[in-house]
Amino acid sequence: MFRTLLAATALMLTAATVPARGAETNMKNLSFDLSSVTRENFYDIVVPAAKAEGAVTMYNFAGSFGDTWKELIRRFEETYGIKVTYSDVKGDQANQQLIAVQAAGQDSPVDVYFAGGGGYPLLSSKGVVGKIALTKILPNMDHYDPVLSDSVFGKPHGGSFPLVHLNQTAIGYDSAVVAASDVPGTFEDLLVWAEKNPKRVGITSPAKGGSGSGFLYSLALDRLTGDCKTQLTDTRQTAQEAEDWAMDTDCLDPVWDYYRRLLAVAELTNGNADTLNLINNRQLAMGTVWEDQVMTFLGTKQLPETMRLTLLEKGQVGSGDAMFVPANARHVAAALLLIDLAMSKDFQLWKLETKASRSPRTDVTSAQVPADKQAQMLPASVYPRLTVTPFWDMATALSNVLDEKVLNQ
Amino acid sequence: MSMLLRDRRMLLPLLLAPGVGYLLLFFGGPLASAFIGSLRLEDGSFTLDWYSRIFTRPSMLRGLGTSIYFGVAPVVVSLLVSVPLSLAIRRHFVGRKLFSGLYKLPLAVPGIIVGLMIIVLFERGGFIDRAIAPLGFGLPKLVRDDWGVGVILASVWKQIPFMTLIITSAFAAIPEDIRFAGRTLGASRLATFFFVEVPLAMPGITAAVLLTFIGSMGSYAIPDIVGPPTARPLSVLMVEEFNLGRFPQVFAMGMVLSAFAVAVLVAYYTLTSRIGDAHGRGDAR
Secondary structure (H helix, E strand, C coil): CHHHHHHHHHHHHHHHHCCCCHHHHCCCCCCCCHHHCCCCCHHHHHHHHHHHHCEEEEEECCHHHHHHHHHHHHHHHHHHCCEEEEEECCHHHHHHHHHHHHHCCCCCCCCEEEEEHHHHHHHHHCCCECCCCHHHHCHHHCCECCCCCCEECCEECCCCCCEEEEEEEEEEEECCCCCHHHCCCCHHHHHHHHHHCCCCEEEECCCCCHHHHHHHHHHHHHHCCHHHHHHHCCCCCCHHHHHHHHHHCCCCHHHHHHHHHHHHHCEEECCHHHHHHHHHCCCCCEEEEEHHHHHHHHHCCCCCCCEEEECCCCCEEEEEEEEECECCCCCHHHHHHHHHHHCCHHHHHHHHHHHCCECCECCCCHHHCCHHHHCCCCCCCCCCCCEECCCHHHHHHHHHHHHHHHHCC | CHHHHHCHHHHHHHHHHHHHHHHHHHHHHHHHHHHHHCCECCCCCECCHHHHHHHHCHHHHHHHHHHHHHHHHHHHHHHHHHHHHHHHHHCCCCCHHHHHHHCCHHHHCCHHHHHHHHHHHHCCCCHHHHHHHHHCCCCCCCCCCCCCHHHHHHHHHHHHHHHHHHHHHHHHCCCHHHHHHHHHCCCCHHHHHHHHHHHHHHHHHHHHHHHHHHHHHCCCHHHHHHCCCCCCCHHHHHHHHHHCCCHHHHHHHHHHHHHHHHHHHHHHHHHHHHHHHHHCCCCCC
């Protein structure tokens, strides 16, 4: 109690002597000088401020991450004694809530938001993302992948929207059914296998699951060349511009032709879990999947133990989800501490081992997890060599146009 | 205040205010707001583009057709089960009381649970498929199928109790004497049912049809989970548009669905008022 009072008094004195930097950071509730925080003095400044705040709220958009964040919160509360109020939310609805709150000039109802990585263009354009260079000041981001530290999927964020979890779309197959020599290495191989084995390949509907839209975008990357590919990967386009291009261009005809052939012999499914459920029911032998979801399903015996993963040559989309401090959050210091702990090597390794949640830390790799867990992940021969960066607005545009030009024709 | 109440011109609006005011505030207001929203671009300028997309884009046109199909098909099947069930419940049989309670259970089960139940039971490789596999049988494709059989099954399972409740009440309201009169005048049991009881119960039957139709046409969870991934009803497409943040499109789709529901409502009133005229009941008025 005495230490808390001491910390609060010190904080009040500090706050009285330093200028509020809220205007610069779109954080109007700062109780400490954020601009003076560096990696070196981070804990000296932030820990007392966080303890004075005494609480932090967190939103989680990913249903499958409940247990992961429960463990993070346990460690956080044990280490700092700061209470975390946690809520599972539906990402799209939470995004709209934060956009509305920001538009009304109110305080953010949440301090830490674990959000889909693809949501950055929308959230940043509406001023929801707090302008804090997290990758520059959090001590546990000292080994952060430099490729990701300033931009997410081609969109610059200056360190304010760091991915804390990376996931990978893949081709999942039951090795008890698909011989090692038949495992597809290219998109063409996959089509040939599907034609030889009708209705044994599951393709997740791009409108209903990221493994489907990731597959579609990966296919487009594989098929397009030259100016067409430049346009496909130009992340400066808005979502509407991407859709207009995808709707009008002839560049994508090879993609639609491939889909027409594939869907004539494959099963289009209603989502990522639907594809895995059909593999578990032994109705499908192969399908488009997320690596981390496969490990989750294996952990709960909802997939055969013979399930294995691979990536197609020329690459498949790898994605990720971010943790950020929303603009005008109430407990900024505690939020910074929570994100810092989420990026600690220990926690990132634990997350990799239990969920196949890849880490943006360069010093955390699958080679550090036990062999039985490595078998449930993508082999080192294909990952990270064949992971490619998505442009999610374009992937969504392709999904919409696939609906119009192929699925509803 | 008492002056106001004595003034008959003021009395009527005051008496109507709780009902009409509530409707205006909580139904009319949001509806008007959605309608205005459906006619605006992001910069606030007027447009009909959102409606144009509904009637020109293949996915949306198909979505409209699918919404109507998923509204009509389960109602037809439910009606074919509910009418005989209502007649059966009217009779006395052993365990009638228990049955009358049990058949209402699906009313309490949320749509999403029904959808998941259909997947667990009727998916290929699911519970029933595995149970009959040793006998050399296999289930046809009932989930994600092009005809939406899974959606119809799930909707019917949920709708039958509701429909049966209303239709049972409609039949129960017909005095026994009328049926006996028909029989004494020489009508067969079947003729009495079709030409005496069904017409008299028609207002109740059409109300049940209408309410279940509107419910299933706007249902989201069941078609999203067990419906075909290609032909998706407008309700499912609306949520997708919402997720993309295209609110004017969501409003326009909602207006089209509402317009269709209102058209059905008008047809219902027209039909029931005719029945009322013909049979001197007219309880729909």
